[in-house]
Amino acid sequence: MTPRLALLAACLAGTIAPALAAPKLTDAERAEICAEAEARYKETTGRAVGDEPVKTILTYKNLFCPMNFEVKAGDKLRFFNVDKRTSHSVWFRAAGKPESERFFPNETYETTVDLPEGDHELLCGPHWANEGMIGRVTVQGAKP
Numbered sequence: 001m002t003p004r005l006a007l008l009a010a011c012l013a014g015t016i017a018p019a020l021a022a023p024k025l026t027d028a029e030r031a032e033i034c035a036e037a038e039a040r041y042k043e044t045t046g047r048a049v050g051d052e053p054v055k056t057i058l059t060y061k062n063l064f065c066p067m068n069f070e071v072k073a074g075d076k077l078r079f080f081n082v083d084k085r086t087s088h089s090v091w092f093r094a095a096g097k098p099e100s101e102r103f104f105p106n107e108t109y110e111t112t113v114d115l116p117e118g119d120h121e122l123l124c125g126p127h128w129a130n131e132g133m134i135g136r137v138t139v140q141g142a143k144p
């Protein structure tokens with residue numbers, strides 16, 4: 001394979017596109033966006049996201065908030081979209097899971113963690129490749 005073809009193949013496979021296209025946010029910029037997301041959640045629901053009995057991840061401005069988090073196998077996970085117009089999805093692609101349906105502003109997507117122990121890449125179907133909307137879930141051992 002020529003280098004040019006190899007590059008094209010890598011782009012098609014999605015292995016290079018994120019590195020080239022994902023906007024580079026600093027940790028501080030991410031923290032600011034996620035703080036805004038939490039404020040929007042509280043405004044919408046009247047509750048602090050950290051007080052929810054079910055682990056709640058916010059989607060906002062092409063970020064998962066938090067971006068990296070830990071769960072136990074069998075835990076429930078709840079995703080809530082605090083964006084104004086954009087829909088998102090949840091996709092453990094590398095783990096061989098199907099992409100979720102899109103959830104729209106103020107909508108929730110809930111799932112139960114059925115992934116093996118270890119780190120798993122969490123993608124948003126429409127935004128991972130070009131916007132870098134990628135999180136990481138660390139799954140700990142199953143509940144006794």
Ligand SMILES: [Cu+2]
Nearest residue numbers: 088124127133
């Ligand atoms: Cu998204």
